[in-house]
Each structure stands twice: as C-alpha cells, then as structure tokens.
Amino acid sequence: MSYETLLLDRRDRVATITVNRPDALNALNRTVLEDLAAVAAELAVDDSLDVVILTGAGRAFVAGADIKAMIDYSADEAAAFSALGHRAFDAIAALPTPVIGAINGFALGGGLELALACDLLYGSTHARMGLPEVSLSVIPGWGGTQRLGRVVGWHKARELVLTGKHIKSDEALACGLLLDVFEPDALIEQVNAIADAISKNGPLAVRAAKRAMAAGSSFGLRDAMEAESRAFGGLFGTADQREGMTAFVERRPATFTRS
Ligand code: CAA
DSSP states (O other): OOOSSEEEEEETTEEEEEEOOGGGTTOBOHHHHHHHHHHHHHHHTOTTOOEEEEEESTTEEEOOBOHHHHTTOOHHHHHHHHHHHHHHHHHHHTOSSOEEEEEOSEEETHHHHHHHTSSEEEEETTOEEEOGGGGGTOOOOSSHHHHHHHHHOHHHHHHHHHHOOOEEHHHHHHTTSSSOEEOGGGHHHHHHHHHHHHHTSOHHHHHHHHHHHHHHHHSOHHHHHHHHHHHHHHHTTSHHHHHHHHHHHTTSOOOOOOO
C-alpha cells in the first residue's frame, strides 16, 4: 500500500517507514497518525518480515504533535487526538518484529513518544530529544509520561518532562535513551546492519523474545515470568529450535526456515 504521509521501503526482510512531512519537521497530525496505524496493520501480518526501521525525512525524526492543528482543540477533541495517537503508537509497539528507531534529528514531544514505542533507539549526532510539552502548557499525551521512565528511569524522566529541555545525542546516549550514536551519513547504514544482525537469528525466537519482554512491562513480575516460560516452551519442538541447537553442536551456521 502507499501512504500520504509515509514512505515504506522494503529490503529483503527489513521494512523502513519514513515519516514524510519534512516542511513541518514531520509533525504528527491526524493523517500521519492514521497512516502509522495503517502501516502497522499492514506490516503486522507480514510473516516474511524480521525487522522494521522507523525514521524521519529531512532534518527531523518528528518534531511532535502538529501544534498548528491542535491549537483550537476543545478538551474533547484533544482527548480524542490523544487516544488516536495511543492507538497508532500502540500498533507500532505491538508489531511482532523488533522496531528500530533511527533518530536522525529532532525527536520532540510526540516525536520522542513515537520513538519510545520502538524497541531499540539509535541516533545521529544531529539528534535532539525531549518532551517540551510543559512549555506549551500541556503534557505529553502519547505515552511520554509512562514510557520514558521505563527506558531511562523515573528520575531522568522527571527531569525531562518537568524542565521540557532538549538534550543532544551525547546526553541521550549517556542516559540510555539512545543505544549508540553515528555520524548523520552513516546512521541508516548502521541501523540496517543492526537489523541484519537481528535477522540472522531464529525469526520465531526473536518474535517470541519481543512478546515476552513486552509482557514484562505490562504485567507484574510473577505473571511476566509465567509468560516467559510459556514463550520459551513454545519454541521447543519447532524445526528452527532443533536446527539452531543442532548447528551449534555441529559447529556450523544455522539455516532457519521460519517453522
Ligand atoms: N507542529 C507544527 N509545526 C511544526 C512543529 C510542530 N510540532 N515543529 C516545527 N514545525 C514547523 C514550523 O512551524 C515551521 O513551519 P513554517 O516554516 O511553516 O513556519 C517548520 O516546521 C520549521 O520549524 P522551525 O522554523 O521552528 O525550525 P527551527 O529549526 O527554528 O526549530 C524546532 C526547530 C526546535 C524543532 C522547533 O520547530 C520547535 O520547537 N518545534 C516544536 C517542538 C514541540 O514543542 N513539540 C511538542 C509538540 S506538543 C506534543 O507533541 C503533544 C503531545 O505529546 C501529544
């Protein structure tokens, strides 16, 4: 499918979604949110996919919710806009494959919240990240008050939410928001290399590992451990599990068949 505000590229088992409103620094209006939910629905049923990369066109990843679109919203309209963003970001977060955010520039407000729906975040030296909503006298409305603390810890999250400051790539790396930082021209190539490293693993196992870790962030520890045991057990008896372990014992690379 094609999308008004997104580009979708495919290379082998890796799909790349690019938010494409560069003149507005990729700010998120209803159309972009609806397109994100639709592309997630399309990719969610593609069993041949191993990794999704999410990035932005031009000098921004995403500079937040579209302030010009929101300015006259009533309380009800704003609550509906928040719910639409939750649906879109939850659909990205719930993709069965890992999602890598490639933070090429500004990832502010709703842009950082979209990034936080990804499983792994890498950035370029141009990355500028933050939750500046309080400077507009609103709060992060698309998961930022919840997901940021789960990634960087609640103390750092409180600093970013309450000051609204923008941080550069070195500070984002130091606090664990970014896993690594690359030169701008190298970002997409490096992120594709990480996607390829994930893709070499047993695809059923990668998907099960993602499900088990997602369960851990929404369940209590005991329920999450049980979910992990079920996911672990569910991989035994698959051809790929036997092949992965046999290949190790026979000291040869594994050939996975997704079965
Ligand atoms: N919404 C709408 N338009 C935006 C935008 C946004 N969030 N961010 C940038 N733009 C537009 C600008 O209005 C400008 O458009 P025009 O050329 O038509 O005037 C264009 O993108 C380029 O932006 P700037 O000229 O401002 O570029 P800059 O380099 O001087 O500054 C910036 C870049 C620091 C990112 C600045 O644009 C900025 O601060 N943007 C807003 C960031 C922000 O506050 N985001 C949070 C939004 S609220 C939110 O996200 C709520 C939520 O959780 C649901």
